[in-house]
Amino acid sequence: MNYEDDLGAPVWDDLAPKPENDPTVDQLAQNLGDLSSTEHAVSLEHSAWSEDGGEKEDKHKEAADEEGPESSKTLLSSLAPEEDPLSDLSASNVITSPTKDDPLFSGSTKSPLRVSDSDFTARISETSLSSRKYGKPQRLFSSTRLRRHPLTDEQKKDLFVDPLAIKGTTQDDDFVDESLEYDTEQASSKQDIMQQVDAPLFKLSPRKSPNTTPHVKHIAQPDNDEELSNSSKQVEESSNEFVIEVVDPVKVGDLTSAHMEYTVWTRYQNTDNPETRVQRRYRDFRWLYRQLQSNNWGKIIPPPPEKQAVGRFKDDFIENRRFQMERMLKKIAQDAELQRDIDFVMFLTSNNFSQDSKVRENLTGSNASSDSNDISEIHISEIELLGEEDAVNVMRNGGIDESHKGFMSISFSSLPRYNEPDQFFVDQRQSADILEEQLRQLYKSLELVDTQRNELASVTEEFAQSVKPLEELEVTKEGSTLLSNFAEVHLRLKESLQRSSMQEALTLGVTIDEYLRSLGSIKATLNQRAKLGYFLMIVENDLNKKQSQLEKLNRNMKSHTDKINATTKEAQILQKRFSKIKQKWQDIGETIRQELSKHDQEKVKDFRNNMEIFLESAIESQKECIELWETFYQNNL
Amino acid sequence: MTSAIPYDPYDDIDNNPFSEPQPTSVAPEAESAVATEAQDVHEGPLTQPSEQPDLQPSQEGHVANQNSNSTTTDQAGPQSEQDDSLLPERKLNKYKLVVKVTGLERAGSVTNKKENPTIIFDVSTNLPTFRKPQHRNLRKTLDEFQNLFKFLNGAIPETFIPAIPPPRTSYGISNQEDYQRTVSNFQMWFDRLCADPLILRNEEIAFFMESDLNTYTPVGKVKLPAAGLKRKTLKQLAPPYDECIELAEFRPLVKSIHHQCQEIQLKLFKLCKLKKTLSADENGVGKGFAEIPIDVAQKHGKMYKRFGKTLTAVGDIDSVIATLDMATLHDGLEWIVQDTYVVKEAMTNRHFLMRDLLQAQQNSKFRQEQARKLRAKRDVSPLKVDEAIRQLKYATTVEHELTMKLKRTTANMLLEKQRWLDWYSAFLSTSVKEYTLRKIEYERKKLSLLERIRADVRSADENGGLSRLGRSRSTTSSDLHPSQTAHGDSWAGDARRRSQAFESDVLHTEFDDALCRDEAPASTLNPEDQHALDARNAATLLGQSTF
Known part of the structure; x- marks a missing residue:
């Protein structure tokens, strides 16, 4: 019988008369x-x-x-x-x-x-x-x-x-x-x-609904969809299913205009084209930041990495920058308002970014291309502030504060200073300043510790190497084993040192750095409010002047009616402007308050988490160190 | 006149205060050889060559027999007789010197304090060179020690004089640790000194100990076989042929140990300096953390402060560890370095001795030739003959002296070599052991410090911290026991038995006060609670491996 082919063949020998x-x-x-x-x-x-x-x-x-x-x-x-x-x-x-x-x-x-x-x-x-x-x-x-x-x-x-x-x-x-x-x-x-x-590589059997363990309380009903997406490799699932990655830095361009281009890869489940890939450079990220700042006053926008002229092509730097930009995009995507921003969507999807960006910039008057390295310096777009028609007029006249700018920016009358009436914002600004100071200190000392730990690691290695020749002399056998194990322990210590310092830099260092930059964003919002207030004061001034002018004209019987009409019209425009600006100014106050409280909570949580990670890893590496020495002691002494 | 000390025919120490330095104690047959030579000068050329080969095999015989029975008192064969007679001091372990160092004093100017402490010690002995068998509270400054050392180096070329320990340790002179260390170092030095019978016999030791404070200078002349420039130039030449292979290899070994240890010291020093700067920076980090809540009303102000303080304390412990490293290993290596230097120099002296011997041999050959030539000459002037005989006698005497001396030196050094090697490996492992122990102690302290702050950091979060991700909120108190207990570490597989004092040592650090100053007195866990069985403990207990 051929047992291989005929699977249906009875396994046992069938020579005997078969029973039932x-x-x-x-x-x-x-x-x-x-x-x-x-x-x-x-x-x-x-x-x-x-x-x-x-x-x-x-x-x-x-x-x-x-x-x-x-x-x-x-x-x-x-x-x-x-x-x-x-x-x-x-x-x-x-x-x-x-x-x-x-x-x-x-x-x-x-x-x-x-x-x-x-x-x-x-x-x-x-x-x-x-x-x-x-x-x-x-x-x-x-x-x-x-x-x-x-x-x-x-x-x-x-x-x-x-x-x-x-x-x-x-x-x-x-x-x-x-x-x-x-x-x-x-x-x-x-x-x-x-x-x-x-098709999937292996057919999985149909899964029936889980009503198996009736005695056990259902702790959570896992949703199948979410399980699916969690099991995929993507990180940072937002409630609106954005998945963004910044990958693949590529050096582009010749010597004079060399820069790195990154691929931004988005998966957005709510639109028709689920996946997009675009090429962007750092400058574009900063443009995005400025646009978002301009479109959403008072919102704390997740910050981009800092500018740097020298050392742009080093691997560490590139990796650092890529990581920070990815984080920025992910954070933006998580925020409900920001993720719907037109500029954000365009950033993620447009294939003709340079033109589109220019168009948008002109449309919103955001002046996004000229950005200084200090992200707290802001530019208030008149279009955003006043609406299109009025803004056009204003800009033709050189800006809201034109009367104060004067010839060649020399002002003849003193600029009104904006004094923030709400103490809350004053306090916030102060505390932001102080916090920034402290965090900078902390960051610097952490960096110092990091570099020194690395140095310590290399010197430890040198030390271990220097013990080796003594061991090789083989004065006595136990002495040699002792010394070689001694050197070994030091080498392992060195590795653990390096690991821990790298980890510290990656967790705590990154968080502090991000926090520092978001402080810049916070200050930017406060500056926005300040500028708006400033404009408000100017317009109020102008309005008052116009009104007094109007009154004078009205009192003066000899004045022409069209002059009166013109002045009245101007006064009305100014009035409208004033109310608009005032409204915006108040709105921004509200937004800032909300943002700040939300931001505080998040950041504090983040910070504490990182502190815990730092502490736990320190504890673990200590334990490792102790274990190394204890085994050395037991084995050799 | 009768003296208080009975006459002992076997006594080899000459306690005659008026004696003059004699040619060194020589073996009986060497004496007889010299005597016979002096008698028949004419048969000189015949006897000399016969004795030369005699000496040669006997020297080789020495080498062969050396390690077997050098200190036995029985006179087995002619060769062991020669051993014993070469080193009669080792024959009878009769003389003992016991020194106990009781204290250390530092006084005077700052440099004096650092570099020239006074050692206070007690002596009890049965050496005849001492005036009294017991002395108490003898005081000697380090300078006097060094003078003694220099003298001994020159006076007893056959042995290795232990190097004087450094006057202070890396702990710093105002430290109790330093005091103890230095005292024990000197004790060790004295012990080594007293274990060497050749050194004991030397009267200088007696003079040294019995002289008043700060007045000792060596009575004998301090002379080295070669010194200064002559020594350096002689060292440049290739070493003379050494039949004793062990010793021939020993010198380069010692030299490389010397250099290697110096290298290690250098690296260690660099390491420790770096650690100190690191600890200063860690302090900075701690400060940074502690300052965060100032002026900014943060929710977890207290946590930040404590965290910062803990990190500062951790930095302090790091600097303590660095100091300890230096004090244990570095100082240990220092002593080894110096000792190896002394050993190396002693072996160099032996080489000089060998060179001198060669020269003396050549000289006596030359004199023999002269004498022979004179014999062959017709013109025999009695003056010249006398002169030739005298010179020949003198040359052969010198040669024999040197030969005996060399033999003695070689024999002794072979013994000493073994002892020295033993001492070296023991001392090295002691240093490393101390280094390791201290390190473990302080690393454990660091760990306990870090663990203490764990609770705070975790409780600052509503969910109990990242450690409780995914777990429902249950009592967390069981997590916060320290992981190092008297019953073993919680992370190690094998339970190490430890003393009860362990916990108090490790879990309390000298920084506790600073840390606890602004804390409410923490409720100390009832030790029984730690061993209370709950499900987790039970599982842990069961899961611990027992092999």
Whole structure:
């Protein structure tokens, strides 16, 4: 017999006259064949396994589900019959002792897979298995022993019934096994090759709804979708499903205009084009920042990395910058308002950025291209402030404060100083200044510690190296082993030092640096308010002057009506302007308050987290150090 | 006249205060050889060559027998007889000198304080060179020690004089640690000195100890075989042929140990300096953290302050560790460095001795030739003959002296070499051991400091910190036991038995006061609570490996 080819062939030698078992064996084989052709899996029932089913994904609900359970049920019941198969094994009808000519493993021996015709027909009628929740457990592998005398009915009732198998184990929770007949599946299905390529590598069985463990409280109902997205490699899932990465720095351009270009890769699940990739350079990021500042007054915009003229192409610097820019974009994407900003979307998607950016800049009058390194220096766009028409007029006249600018920016009258009426903002500004000072100090000292730790690491290595020649002299054997282990310990210490300093720099250093830059953003918002207030005062001044002018004209009978009209009109314009600016000024006050409180909370949490990480890593490296020395001591001294 | 000390025929120390330096104590057969030579000068050329080969094999015999029975008192064969007679001092371990250092004083000007302390010690001995067997509270300054040392170096070329320990340690002179260290160093030095019988016999020791404070200068003349420029030029030449292979290899070994240890010292010094600057910067970081809440009403002001203070304390501990490193290993290496130098120089002296011997041999050959030539001549003037005989006698005497001296030196040095090597490895491992122990102690202190602040940092967050991510809020008090307890570290697999004092040592640091100043007195955990069984502890206990 060729056992490889014919899977349906009975395994045991069939030379002996086949007893009633044979047709059932054939039927078994046929069943298997059926199963494979209909692409259905064998279902085995095991109450414990159905809990595992909770992890399977609910992707593919097989269409031909109805057929499956039927035939599978029959096989199931044949494999794990309700009644104890061994119960039929009584002393009376078991033993036909093999005679001399009989093959050793013949079909006459009772196999555990005893399926009898009677069983079969009986089973098929019991398809209402699933509805019976409180039926006897279907035991697959019966651990009952062979009984000389079959159990009486009374004794059967006393048999232990597995409670877990009773409740909730519906057909739906069956452990659905993968079909092993893989090749035939592919051959028979007429799937497109592209679909096949995209199809998952292994078919996962249909996952049934998780109602398996009724006794256990459901702690959380994990949503399948979120699980999916969490399992992917992307970091920073926002509530609006933005995934942004800044990757792939590439040096572009010739010697004079060389710069790095980065690829910004976005996955945005709410629009039609789910993925975009664009090339951007650092300057563009700063443009974005300025635009956002100009569009959203009072909002604390996540800050970009600092400018640097020299050392732009070093690897560390590039990596640092890339990381900071990525963080900036991610933070912007997380904020509900900012992520809808037109400029942001354009930044992420536009393929013609240089033109688009210029257009937007002109449209909003934000002056974004001229940005100083200090992100707290801001420019108030008149268009934003006053609306288009008025702004055009104003700009033609040289700005709101034109009357004070004078010829060649020499003002003849003293500029009104803006005094912030609300103490809150004054305090905030002060505290921001102080905090900045302190954080800078802290950052500097951390950097110092970092560089020194690295130096310490290298000197430790030198020290270890210098011990080696002494060890090589081999004055005494124990002395040499002692010295070599000593050197070894120092080398390991050095590595751990390097690791810890790098980690510190990456966690605490990064956070402090970011915090410092966001302080710049905070100051920018305060400056915005200050500037608005300043404009407000100027316009108020102008308005007052105009009004007094108007009054004078009105009092003076000799004045012309058109002059009066003109003045009245101007006064009205100024009035409108005034109210607009005032409104904006108040709005920005509100926004700043909200932003500041939110920002504070976040930052404090972040900071504390980093402190904890710092502390824990320090503790761990201490433990490592102690362990090293203790083992050295034990082994050598 | 009768003296208080009974006559001891086997006594080899001449306690005659009026004696003059004799040719050194020589072996009986060497004396007899000299006597026979003096008698038959004419048979000189015959006997000399016969004795030369005699001496040669006997020297080789020495080398072979050296390690076996050099200090036995039985006179087994002619060769062991020669050993013992070469080093009669080692034959009888009769003389003992016990010195106990009781104290140290630093007085005078600043430099005097640092470099010239006064050692106070007690002496008890049975050496005849001493006037009294017991002396108490002898005081000697370091300068006097150094004078003694210089003398001994020149006077006893056969042995290695231990180098004088440095006058102060890296702890700084106003430190109790420094006091103890220096005292124990000098004790060690005295012990080594007293273990060497050749040194003991020297009367200078007696003079040294019995003289008044600050008045000692060596009575004998301090002479070295070669000094200064002559020494340097002689060193440049290749060393003479040395039959004793062990000793021939020993000198370069010692020299490389010397240089290597110096290298290590340098690197160690650099390391420690760097650590000190690092600790200063860590202090800066701590300060930075502590200052954050000032003027800015932060929620967790207290946490920041404490965190900062802890980091500052950690920085302080780092600087303490650096000092300790220096004091343990660096100072230990220092002593090794100096000692190796002395050993190296002693071996160089031996080389000089060998050179002198060669020259003396050449000289006596020359005189023999002269004598022979004179014999062959007709013109025999009695004056000339007398002269030739005298010169020949003198030359051979000198040669024999030198030969014996060299033999003695070689024999002794072979012994000493082994002892020195033992001392060296023991001392090195002691230094490293101390270094390690101190380091462990202070690293553990650092750990306990860091762990203390854990609770604060974690509690500053509503969720109990990042450590509780994903876990529901349960009692967190069990997490905050210190991880180093008397029953072993919580992170190590094997439970190390430790003394009860351990916890108080490690968990309390000298910075506790500074840290606890603004804290409410923390409730100390009831020690029983630590071992109370809860589920987690039980699991941990079960999970600990026992192998």
